[in-house]
Amino acid sequence: MNKISTKLAASFIISFLILDTLLMVYLHQTITHARVDEELDRLLKTGSNHRNVLEDNYTETTLHHIILMESGGERDVAILDDRGNIVQHSLDNEEILTPYVSELHDTQLTEDTILPVDWETSPYLVSMHPYEVKGNSGTLVMLQSTIPIRQLVNQLNAHFLLAGGGSIVVLFIVYLLLSKWLTRPLIRMKEATEQISEGLYDVDLPKLSNDELGELAASIRKLSNDLSRVKRERKEFLASVSHEMGTPLTYLIGYAKVAQRTELNDTERFDYLSIIEEEAERLKTLVKNLMDLAQMDEMTFTVTKSEFSADEFIRDIVQLVQPSFDLKGITLRIEQVRDFPIVADRMRLEQIILNLLDNALHYSETGSTVIIRAFQDKKHVILQVEDSGCGIAAENQQQIFEKLYRVEKSRSRSFGGAGLGLATVKELTEAHGGTIEVQSELEKGSIFTVRL
Ligand SMILES: Nc1ncnc2c1ncn2[C@@H]1O[C@H](COP(=O)(O)OP(=O)(O)OP(=O)(O)O)[C@@H](O)[C@H]1O
Ligand SMILES: [Mg+2]
Incomplete structure (x- = not known):
């Protein structure tokens, strides 16, 4: 099962549905309230117009006109006298008025009033308009059917339901895409790691996006x-x-x-x-x-750094190896401009240089010269051992630092080398935070450079 995409999609869908519902409820409320307010406003205006006309000219004709204007539509009008009896009305059934008019007897209206009815339960919205003409007074009652509002609400409900259903379909598609784009590569990687743990290192993972x-x-x-x-x-x-x-x-x-x-x-x-x-x-x-x-x-040895003179350090080493060089008839020369301090583990650094000199001695011919140099550039201490011996072919120059690697097995064998010297030199240099590199040409010689 695609667990991640299911979890993601579930949280995504739930958050989206909550937001969607809140938004829809808010919209629903706003739209219906606006519609109700609009209807009430219109009711009040029409009612007060009719009342004004009635007060200007209270005649049978005026009454008849007012009733005629409101007949047949969603709106109705009723004109009551001061005792609450119906004088004229445009209603199909005057019983409709009864629940609204009964309230009139208890209160004396002085201005246009909207009856506080609930549009959801009451069939009509009602407004009352008191009129006063000589000898005649009473109330003009305006009624507006709530059916159009209820129709609007039903329409809104249908639209919102459709939108809700649509969102669920879209979310489902998003879920499918998520599982394709997110989970598939993850499953592929899981399989790859399992393959690796079984020892099959040739994993085939497609190039994915830059994320x-x-x-x-x-x-x-x-x-x-x-x-x-x-x-x-x-x-x-x-x-x-x-x-x-x-x-x-x-x-x-x-x-x-x-x-x-x-x-x-x-x-x-x-x-x-x-x-x-x-x-x-x-x-x-x-x-x-x-x-x-x-x-x-395993880096289980420690490098204990101290400061010492480069000149003295080189001279001590040369003194140590001079007899071996003399024995093979190779000149060992120090090339150093001036003295400077070296901060390093003296014993380990000695081991590094001794290994390099040992190689220079072994891989050079009698009569040649080996040079040892120590100098400083801006940031580093540089130690070099240069020989004019047999040199190393370019393709072997990186491998010589590997353990037990010897360029020419048979030849080196006669010198007794195991191929560990340079691997040791590399480890020791790196333990100092330094680097070692070689420049060499076959039959010309080699320069090994230690940079600390
Ligand atoms: N100065 C050099 N000139 C020519 N070849 C060299 C030089 N230094 C190292 N090599 C080559 O690199 C190989 C690896 O050197 P390394 O010092 O690691 O081992 P080794 O000298 O053979 O044995 P060990 O140092 O363990 O006694 C040597 O066998 C040799 O082929
Ligand atoms: Mg060696």
Whole structure:
């Protein structure tokens, strides 16, 4: 059942009907009252005209004329003498007058008066006009049938009923449209989310309007894309981890079997055991790095910032790595214009630069130069590591920051890299609220830029 549209339509219809009814009652009252007032006004005017004519010239002819004028229409006239007896009248039946005239005996009228009758129950509206001529006095009574007013009311009722019925039909159509425009897309989105929760990320949601429904559909599409990416990444990550662990383990088992051979002498056995130790150490480092990254992913580590000198920071790092660079015959140069303060977690920043320098060292040839730079622009502290090594192809430049990604698996393998260095660098930089980017060209070299 389309619950939302039913609820919406129900509240919409109820409010509309209440408003509609109030408006109709108000209109109904206003129109009928105006009509009654109009009739009474006319009655008074006609009555006072007749009375004036009568006072000007009280003759049989005048009486006859007055009666003639009011015969046959919706209006009637009766002329009474001072004792309340009917002198002349235009009524079909003079009994009609009785209930109205009986009141005359109790009150002495001095001016034109409208009898307070209820048009809904009384067949006539009545006005009284006292006249006074020498020797003759009495009352001229005007009567107006209430049938035309009742007819008007009946007509109004019929029209309003029609309008009410029409509104209900229109509201029903609105309800149908609401259920089509509002509920259908919602049901579609509900189905899409159910599909996502079942692991089918390829949802097909039509492009909707630019309103909240459209935004909701766009969010669901984005969610399904994100989930699909996460799922793919997890699969790739697990494949890489099993591969990373599997290879050293195969070596370990192989060398352990060889080391067990009885024909080996002590030196040979020692060599094999050394290899086993080396591979085990590598596995240990890999597991430790993976654990570190997992921790970074959850942001469970804290960045403790402090202020320190850029110059001193760079010099300390260079001192630390200089021996490795010397060993491979690579020149390490500091390029720095002047000293400035850095506000960061010193240990984490050191880890970032050490990882970049480690890559520069590994992916450069003997005899080349690696440059480390630190400078400031208006808002940021910028640290750069530049090498003239093998470089990275444009299509790999984004992937190198993913966990366990290595451009050339076989080549990197010989350097012992697991593909975790840059992923760590990225996490640490972002934890500082900074960014890392790479500019690189194959066979020319790379520049890694950390911006804090
Ligand atoms: N300076 C560089 N020059 C050329 N290629 C690079 C450079 N730095 C990184 N790469 C490429 O990016 C890949 C990912 O680097 P990353 O530091 O994450 O892993 P790794 O160096 O292979 O292993 P680890 O750092 O975990 O020991 C490397 O395998 C290499 O292919
Ligand atoms: Mg590395």
